[in-house]
Amino acid sequence: AQRVTQPEKLLSVFKGAPVELKCNYSYSGSPELFWYVQYSRQRLQLLLRHISRESIKGFTADLNKGETSFHLKKPFAQEEDSAMYYCALVRRGGATNKLIFGTGTLLAVQP
Amino acid sequence: GAGVSQSPSNKVTEKGKDVELRCDPISGHTALYWYRQSLGQGLEFLIYFQGNSAPDKSGLPSDRFSAERTGGSVSTLTIQRTQQEDSAVYLCASSTGLAGLLAPHNEQFFGPGTRLTVL
Numbered sequence: 001a002q003r004v005t006q007p008e009k010l011l012s013v014f015k016g017a018p019v020e021l022k023c024n025y026s027y028s029g030s031p032e033l034f035w036y037v038q039y040s041r042q043r044l045q046l047l048l049r050h051i052s053r054e055s056i057k058g059f060t061a062d063l064n065k066g067e068t069s070f071h072l073k074k075p076f077a078q079e080e081d082s083a084m085y086y087c088a089l090v091r092r093g094g095a096t097n098k099l100i101f102g103t104g105t106l107l108a109v110q111p
Numbered sequence: 112g113a114g115v116s117q118s119p120s121n122k123v124t125e126k127g128k129d130v131e132l133r134c135d136p137i138s139g140h141t142a143l144y145w146y147r148q149s150l151g152q153g154l155e156f157l158i159y160f161q162g163n164s165a166p167d168k169s170g171l172p173s174d175r176f177s178a179e180r181t182g183g184s185v186s187t188l189t190i191q192r193t194q195q196e197d198s199a200v201y202l203c204a205s206s207t208g209l210a211g212l213l214a215p216h217n218e219q220f221f222g223p224g225t226r227l228t229v230l
Binding site for chain 2: 006043044045046086088098099100101102103104
């Protein structure tokens with residue numbers, strides 16, 4: 001079954017420290033993965049997608065098929081990075097492409 | 112115009128009552144999704160509308176849940192005989208483009224959500 005696992009409900013770090021938000025997936029085909037972010041009092045929004053191999057707000061995520069992981073990383077955390085982060089996987093099938101979300105990780109960056 | 116809108120922003124109801132939640136997607140977006148966001152449960156897919164195709168209802172948790180999309184635009188999620196476990200934030204999202212095996216995934220734009228509390 002397709003699944004996205006985010007093992008940490010809460011990750012607390014100090015400003016300037018490195019951040020790694022973990023995401024593991026199970027998918028039988030070629031996965032297409034994303035990170036979505038929800039800042040306090042704001043809407044859920046796309047942060048980055050693996051296919052673009054982009055860096056957004058200093059965050060990067062590399063797809064590791066061997067470890068079935070798509071961890072989100074940033075070398076130096078900022079207070080404004082505090083938010084809820086969701087890893088998501090596209091499940092393709094027929095006329096439907098569904099996003100399967102993990103349970104989310106709350107990142108708290110302490111001053 | 113603006114992004115996806117949802118109404119009401121908050122709804123408090125009594126157990127056993129019916130509720131209707133509304134979603135206005137971005138104009139021109141053919142795909143519309145409903146999700147439920149609960150503490151510790153992440154984002155749970157409920158239902159998906161794509162153009163004139165039959166909706167994918169596979170995520171609806173029970174037959175008390177139903178949704179319609181009129182004229183390919185506005186959607187209403189209805190929960191009948193609400194239960195306390197229905198309390199959650201209900202999110203709507205829309206995107207453009209087609210689904211299917213060969214279609215690229217299109218970014219989903221989310222609404223602000225409706226917080227439902229069942230007493």
